[in-house]
Amino acid sequence: MQTKQYSIKLNKKHEADTVKKQCKMCGKVTVFTDTTIRRHNANGKNIYQFAIYKCPKNHSWNKKLDIYKSFTNHVDPATLVPSEFELIEEGEKISLSVSGSESYEINITGAEGNFRIDRTLADHIEGWGRTEIAQKIKNGHILLNNCLTKPSHKLALHDRISITINE
Numbered sequence: 560m561q562t563k564q565y566s567i568k569l570n571k572k573h574e575a576d577t578v579k580k581q582c583k584m585c586g587k588v589t590v591f592t593d594t595t596i597r598r599h600n601a602n603g604k605n606i607y608q609f610a611i612y613k614c615p616k617n618h619s620w621n622k623k624l625d626i627y628k629s630f631t632n633h634v635d636p637a638t639l640v641p642s643e644f645e646l647i648e649e650g651e652k653i654s655l656s657v658s659g660s661e662s663y664e665i666n667i668t669g670a671e672g673n674f675r676i677d678r679t680l681a682d683h684i685e686g687w688g689r690t691e692i693a694q695k696i697k698n699g700h701i702l703l704n705n706c707l708t709k710p711s712h713k714l715a716l717h718d719r720i721s722i723t724i725n726e
């Protein structure tokens with residue numbers, strides 16, 4: 560059976576940040592709003608983190624947030640997402656296969672705040688509601704760190720969710 564691996568970083572929702580600056584496309588000073596979407600670009604040993612901001616006309620501006628070196632004392636290697644894991648960005652959803660037997664693994668690479676497993680999965684899996692997810696948790700098709708859990712369980716950093724679909 561093939562296992563697809565994903566990672567999700569859970570962060571508290573915060574007020575959208577805005578910045579007044581010149582928009583090259585609009586040709587005037589306008590207000591850019593943080594879309595809360597983050598991008599990581601690796602360049603040699605450096606990893607650059609950008610926040611994507613948009614002007615009212617939807618032009619993008621990438622604000623550089625952080626530069627961190629990979630595999631130094633400043634970065635816990637466990638917090639770096641291995642390349643084989645597909646990072647699910649905020650607002651993105653995972654599409655699970657509807658045919659055949661497949662298994663999925665979701666790694667939690669950040670958990671700032673209270674995130675119930677059922678709500679988190681409903682927010683991140685295309686077409687799955689909380690009731691359906693609660694049922695799969697109860698019947699063991701969704702496991703947390705290889706153990707049975709309950710729908711109200713709060714997720715923590717480094718938690719691993721396994722999902723098995725048997726058709």
Ligand SMILES: [Zn+2]
Pocket residue numbers: 582583584585586589614615616617618
């Ligand atoms: Zn613009």
